[in-house]
Amino acid sequence: MEKYKTSEDGLYFLSTPSGVVYQTYCDMTTAGGGWTLVASVHENNMHGKCTTGDRWSSQQGGSANVPGGDGSWSNTVTFGSAEAATSDDYKNAGYYDLEAKNVAVWHVPNDNRVESWKQTSFLRYHTETNFLNQSGGNLYHLFKLFPVTYNVGSCPANTGPSVPIVYDVGNAESTHNLYGPNVRANSEPGFITFRAINSEKAAMAICSGVKPTDCNTEHSCIGGSGHFPEDSPRQCGDFTGLDWNGYGTNIHWSASKQITEAAMLIFYR
Ligand code: KO2
Ligand code: CA
Ligand code: CA
Ligand code: CA
Numbered sequence: 001m002e003k004y005k006t007s008e009d010g011l012y013f014l015s016t017p018s019g020v021v022y023q024t025y026c027d028m029t030t031a032g033g034g035w036t037l038v039a040s041v042h043e044n045n046m047h048g049k050c051t052t053g054d055r056w057s058s059q060q061g062g063s064a065n066v067p068g069g070d071g072s073w074s075n076t077v078t079f080g081s082a083e084a085a086t087s088d089d090y091k092n093a094g095y096y097d098l099e100a101k102n103v104a105v106w107h108v109p110n111d112n113r114v115e116s117w118k119q120t121s122f123l124r125y126h127t128e129t130n131f132l133n134q135s136g137g138n139l140y141h142l143f144k145l146f147p148v149t150y151n152v153g154s155c156p157a158n159t160g161p162s163v164p165i166v167y168d169v170g171n172a173e174s175t176h177n178l179y180g181p182n183v184r185a186n187s188e189p190g191f192i193t194f195r196a197i198n199s200e201k202a203a204m205a206i207c208s209g210v211k212p213t214d215c216n217t218e219h220s221c222i223g224g225s226g227h228f229p230e231d232s233p234r235q236c237g238d239f240t241g242l243d244w245n246g247y248g249t250n251i252h253w254s255a256s257k258q259i260t261e262a263a264m265l266i267f268y269r
Contacts (some may be wrong), residue, residue, distance in 0.1 A: 001026070001034040011082055011114065017095040024082045024092050025114060027104070027267060030168050031126060035104050035267040038139075039096040040085035041206075041223055042110065042263040043239035046247055050226065050236035055079060055089040056205065058226035062236025067150035069226030073143040073205050086112045087191040089238070096140035100268035101130040103139070104168070105192065105208055107262045109177075117265070121259060123178065123209065124169035126269075127192065132165045138268060139194075146195035148203045150227040155215035160195030162211040175209035178259040179220050180245065182252050186214035190246040196221040204240060208264055219244055219253040220262065 003005070007028045012035070015021045028036040044053035050062035050069070058069030071077075072091060080090035086108050104126035108117045135142035146160040167175075172189040179187070193207035196217040205223030212220060218228065218241035228235035235241035239260060241253065248257030 001028055007033065009118065014094060016093050020093040020097070021258040022094065024094060025085070025117075027118075029125070030104065031166070034093055035126070035269045036098060036100075037082060037085065037090075037265055037267050038092055038098065039266040040080070040088075040090040040263045041086065041238055041266070042085075042089050043237065043242075043260065044088065046239055046243050046260060048237065049233040053089065054237045055077065055091075056223040056238045057236060057240070058211070058224075060226065062227055062233030064150065064227050064229075066226035068148070069224065073148045073223060074140060076140075083114060085265060086110050086117065094268065096138060098268050099137040101132050101137075102127040102269050103132070103192065104267040105269065106169075106265040106267070107208070107259060108265055109258075109262045110172060121169055123168045123175060125165040125192070125209065126267075127163045127165055129163055132268075135161070139266070142194060143205065148195060148205045148223065148225050150200045150203060150225040152203060153197050154201055155197045155199060155217070158195075159193065159196055159212075162191045162193040165190060165192055165209065178256050179210070180250055180253045180255060181256075182216070183210070183220045186216065187212045187220060193221065197228075198228075202228040202230075202235065206264070206266075208213070213249070216253065 050058040079239035187210040191211035199215040207221035244257040246251035
């Protein structure tokens with residue numbers, strides 16, 4: 001944005017210093033712009049527990065034999081495309097290459113075309129604390145410091161950073177309502193939390209919009225390790241245990257259909 005004085009939202013080609021070329025979406029307007037899409041977490045089959053498409057947890061089943069699952073949070077494997085970021089998982093070279101200070105997150109209903117993401121998203125927020133300065137400048141490095149692996153620590157002592165957020169679409173109350181009433185009673189909205197750990201020592205990557213205050217973090221935190229001991233493999237998968245008391249029911253621990261059927265898009269700035 002600074003180098004070419006561009007100010008339009010849309011798809012751009014970027015290149016890493018070592019020559020990897022990739023196309024991604026840039027948000028050039030929200031809160032001053034300059035946001036680069038680096039990843040999306042999409043649940044293609046909530047009933048498939050660590051099966052095909054669960055790239056941000058495990059596509060190799062859920063068991064103690066694959067404690068780190070596919071390892072996507074802290075490796076350089078890339079997949080998907082920006083155009084399809086609401087229809088499948090997406091991870092580009094910017095995820096591990098860009099040096100950033102903050103993140104923005106959009107929850108966009110599945111299967112939306114790029115042109116309508118901004119309009120259809122029902123939750124959008126960003127951080128302003130420059131927290132990535134303390135974590136290596138991006139999430140690839142943050143998750144090397146806080147591995148998303150079964151049995152690396154316990155709850156709550158070894159939970160990663162909870163960073164306050166500024167809302168661009170939605171608010172604390174609408175965020176909380178996306179999760180089940182038991183989650184609302186056991187979390188504080190207005191944060192993004194990294195590397196949560198649950199009662200059974202399973203690790204999760206991101207709790208979007210909340211800071212858990214109990215250890216049943218599998219009902220709001222997504223992206224995970226390869227082993228979730230509680231009633232295994234029921235909590236294993238990209239959207240973890242968001243369906244614990246029924247798919248999309250929004251009762252007890254279950255999340256709403258709205259957040260279950262939307263991709264989480266992750267941006268850096
Ligand atoms: C509950 O009452 C329950 O939920 C537990 C889960 C939630 O993630 O671990 C257990 O299933 C337990 O048996 C019981 O059903 O306990 C804080 C305790 C809640 O919802
Ligand atoms: Ca799944
Ligand atoms: Ca997925
Ligand atoms: Ca639990």
